[in-house]
Amino acid sequence: MASKPPKSDPVQDAPQVAGPQHAAAGLPAVGHTLRVAQRQMGVRRTALTLLSVNQKDGFDCPGCAWPEPEHRHRAEFCENGAKAVAEEATLRRVTPEFFAAHPVADLAGRSGYWLGQQGRLTHPMYLPEGGTHYEPVTWERAFDIIGEEIAALGSPDEAVFYTSGRTSNEAAFLYQLFARELGTNNLPDCSNMCHESSGSALSETIGIGKGSVLLEDLYKADLIIVAGQNPGTNHPRMLSALERAKANGARIISVNPLPEAGLERFKNPQTPQGMLRGAALTDLFLQIRIGGDQALFRLLNKLVLEREGAVDEAFVREHTHGFEEFAEAARAADWDETLTATGLTREDIDKALALVLASERTIVCWAMGLTQHKHSVPTIREIVNFLLLRGNIGRPGAGVCPVRGHSNVQGDRTMGIFERPAPAFLDALEREFGFAPPREHGYDVVRAIRALRDGEAKVFFAMGGNFVSASPDTQVTEAAVRRARLTVHVSTKLNRSHVVTGARALILPTLGRTERDVQGSGEQFVTVEDSMGMVHASRGRLEPASGHLLSEPAIVCRLARRVLGENSRTPWEEFEKDYATIRDRIARVIPGFEDFNARVTGSAGRPGGFALPHAPRDERRFPTATGKANFTAAPVEYPELPEGRLLLQTLRSHDQYNTTIYGLDDRYRGIRGGRRVVLVNPEDARALKLADGAYVDLVGEWKDGVERRAPGFRVVHYPTARGCAAAYYPETNVLVPLDATADTSNTPASKSVVVRLEQSATD
Ligand SMILES: Nc1nc2c(c(=O)[nH]1)N[C@H]1C(S)=C(S)[C@@H](COP(=O)(O)OP(=O)(O)OC[C@H]3O[C@@H](n4cnc5c(=O)[nH]c(N)nc54)[C@H](O)[C@@H]3O)O[C@H]1N2
Ligand SMILES: Nc1nc2c(c(=O)[nH]1)N[C@H]1C(S)=C(S)[C@@H](COP(=O)(O)OP(=O)(O)OC[C@H]3O[C@@H](n4cnc5c(=O)[nH]c(N)nc54)[C@H](O)[C@@H]3O)O[C@H]1N2
Numbered sequence: 001m002a003s004k005p006p007k008s009d010p011v012q013d014a015p016q017v018a019g020p021q022h023a024a025a026g027l028p029a030v031g032h033t034l035r036v037a038q039r040q041m042g043v044r045r046t047a048l049t050l051l052s053v054n055q056k057d058g059f060d061c062p063g064c065a066w067p068e069p070e071h072r073h074r075a076e077f078c079e080n081g082a083k084a085v086a087e088e089a090t091l092r093r094v095t096p097e098f099f100a101a102h103p104v105a106d107l108a109g110r111s112g113y114w115l116g117q118q119g120r121l122t123h124p125m126y127l128p129e130g131g132t133h134y135e136p137v138t139w140e141r142a143f144d145i146i147g148e149e150i151a152a153l154g155s156p157d158e159a160v161f162y163t164s165g166r167t168s169n170e171a172a173f174l175y176q177l178f179a180r181e182l183g184t185n186n187l188p189d190c191s192n193m194c195h196e197s198s199g200s201a202l203s204e205t206i207g208i209g210k211g212s213v214l215l216e217d218l219y220k221a222d223l224i225i226v227a228g229q230n231p232g233t234n235h236p237r238m239l240s241a242l243e244r245a246k247a248n249g250a251r252i253i254s255v256n257p258l259p260e261a262g263l264e265r266f267k268n269p270q271t272p273q274g275m276l277r278g279a280a281l282t283d284l285f286l287q288i289r290i291g292g293d294q295a296l297f298r299l300l301n302k303l304v305l306e307r308e309g310a311v312d313e314a315f316v317r318e319h320t321h322g323f324e325e326f327a328e329a330a331r332a333a334d335w336d337e338t339l340t341a342t343g344l345t346r347e348d349i350d351k352a353l354a355l356v357l358a359s360e361r362t363i364v365c366w367a368m369g370l371t372q373h374k375h376s377v378p379t380i381r382e383i384v385n386f387l388l389l390r391g392n393i394g395r396p397g398a399g400v401c402p403v404r405g406h407s408n409v410q411g412d413r414t415m416g417i418f419e420r421p422a423p424a425f426l427d428a429l430e431r432e433f434g435f436a437p438p439r440e441h442g443y444d445v446v447r448a449i450r451a452l453r454d455g456e457a458k459v460f461f462a463m464g465g466n467f468v469s470a471s472p473d474t475q476v477t478e479a480a481v482r483r484a485r486l487t488v489h490v491s492t493k494l495n496r497s498h499v500v501t502g503a504r505a506l507i508l509p510t511l512g513r514t515e516r517d518v519q520g521s522g523e524q525f526v527t528v529e530d531s532m533g534m535v536h537a538s539r540g541r542l543e544p545a546s547g548h549l550l551s552e553p554a555i556v557c558r559l560a561r562r563v564l565g566e567n568s569r570t571p572w573e574e575f576e577k578d579y580a581t582i583r584d585r586i587a588r589v590i591p592g593f594e595d596f597n598a599r600v601t602g603s604a605g606r607p608g609g610f611a612l613p614h615a616p617r618d619e620r621r622f623p624t625a626t627g628k629a630n631f632t633a634a635p636v637e638y639p640e641l642p643e644g645r646l647l648l649q650t651l652r653s654h655d656q657y658n659t660t661i662y663g664l665d666d667r668y669r670g671i672r673g674g675r676r677v678v679l680v681n682p683e684d685a686r687a688l689k690l691a692d693g694a695y696v697d698l699v700g701e702w703k704d705g706v707e708r709r710a711p712g713f714r715v716v717h718y719p720t721a722r723g724c725a726a727a728y729y730p731e732t733n734v735l736v737p738l739d740a741t742a743d744t745s746n747t748p749a750s751k752s753v754v755v756r757l758e759q760s761a762t763d
């Protein structure tokens, strides 16, 4: 039996602390997985559901974007994938009766955890202007309301269309087509807060904003550097790949302010010996200060340049541009400055250098620890410099590996979810659909919030996600969203964005990945693209959570018909009926998708999907402005820390999926029963006179002089790098200033927030 959702809230946030663990996965993870899943789904549904995750005839795991190995285990899922599935396949329901019993004002006082635990949304719901409760509404009336508000806008650019990264390729393609036929490029997405810095840095330097390695490259690498990533929690299946790479002789360096259990040792739950002993993964742990990575790679580059014969000169000559300028900047790198910026020792860096020089095939993997700083783009460019120097792009076992978050965030971008679309993409849309797409760039996430705040955007529509909680500067963002005329959320589960609304609001409940999707032409499947550019099908098997749900493609088609009417020549009705007709159009618009339907269903030979082309990886061709891979030479930056302050990173616990909180434990970090904790190095804590267990307010300090405060965090003495602190997102998003973003990519700098810790009034 599935259990009932929690009644009480706020839940007792009383963290208990036991100190960090040194290994991830293994037996406790298996037991934990089954317990969590059964609580939401009951025993039978748990077994049925978990067995079809990531199988060739099953659905793509909504957990993360890590690719599926070719030889899949019968249970190709991980603890956290199972939790993501259980959240969606839960038997709990949020019905019209629930909304009748809970005024919106009451729901706005609940925690995100409580809201999410209530279950799946079952009916379209409407909050009229001045209303106190959401009321059930028909789909037709819902589309009419959106149509009315869009018609009342002064310009289509007063509407914003956000996307989270779970949306399928088919739905994403239709959604951007709809927005552009309406006349706007206002298509912000979660990527703006996530890997935008990777995309910006890579497009400029190698000519394509995606990673250049496939799974088999990891198995061939000599050296894998994992920087700013916590795969034990966020990409658990990556640990199996790292384990296999190690067995083949790879060495692993992890670069992180925190010792993360998953990277230390991995107990593979799919092998008996793995369960018992596990494999040590990290050979060298560089406990870096937050934001020190650019300085580290710059110095490594200098040291490689100084070493006779270490540079791949033929590659540099033939395939790159800008070497001289870069080399000059790198030679000027300064040891002392690097040691200050990184907090590392000379010995650490010498050891790293030895591993770098011993490796013929090097891969660098990274995630949010590198992308969410002011100087993220130059940091990632420096990693590209590092790889180019020794010819480590465009050959087996080597390359750049930004590890994506949401399971289809990369695919959504490929489908055109982007506020700054390439002219060639718009030309292709124009040819195929016979309309003139808008050419002016639209709003990204931060710009969309400013536009809402300033009254320049009035309709906010979200395809999934939890915009209000995921975005920075919570108070500013909430006030901005409340100024909208209309907010609309296509969602599976209740979240805070449904209760912080515009004058009018709609919740449109949709099918999840796990559910059967039947349309006019029969049962449908959708497609997704993983972090390594592999495209494959995803087909749900479960009965939908309610008979009133529409699929995401169906919602877009009906919305487009209602809003665009006679102005659109696009066959929306046909698209809704048969998703294969959407894929036929994708095949004609987006390079790499030729013969899409045949290749993804396997009738053209290889079953289980295909790899998108990647010129640098496949042919060492770099489609940049110079036609070569570009070395770059930005000045080294690192965060400045005033006396008595700490640099706070806002990160994920083991029991959450972004703003979805599964539970209150962070097992690998030894924290249980609460989320309001701040991890502080014991030396720093001593200097600040903060005992373990003391309660503090985190107070943000930024150049705008505005005080941003997150009250009531328990201090945990924890072995993080000196001067650094860590606390969970989204509770700490109140501290991230809207305007504190990465240069070029405009990604909120949510991993380097200067804070002071003040004793809580209640302490
Ligand atoms: N279970 C689960 N899986 C997920 C998610 C989830 O919330 N839960 N989220 C998904 C999404 S959308 C994403 S983007 C990914 C996120 O995956 P991660 O990027 O692994 O997620 P974070 O928890 O933000 O962890 C950031 C890591 O970077 C380190 N770090 C912080 N600052 C620095 C720095 O300056 N330098 C270096 N070298 N390291 C630093 C932190 O200590 C931490 O280990 O995971 C995806 N998968
Ligand atoms: N401070 C700080 N802020 C951050 C980050 C950080 O590290 N620190 N990380 C950033 C990152 S990397 C990201 S990616 C963003 C995440 O930002 P979002 O993607 O906006 O947030 P999520 O929490 O993943 O969205 C969860 C909601 O998605 C809905 N949902 C789930 N599945 C489906 C589905 O199949 N279809 C539809 N339509 N809806 C569905 C559910 O209603 C659920 O409540 O947050 C960013 N914000």
Ligand SMILES: [Mo]
Pocket: 190, 193, 194, 195, 404, 405, 406
């Ligand atoms: Mo993300």
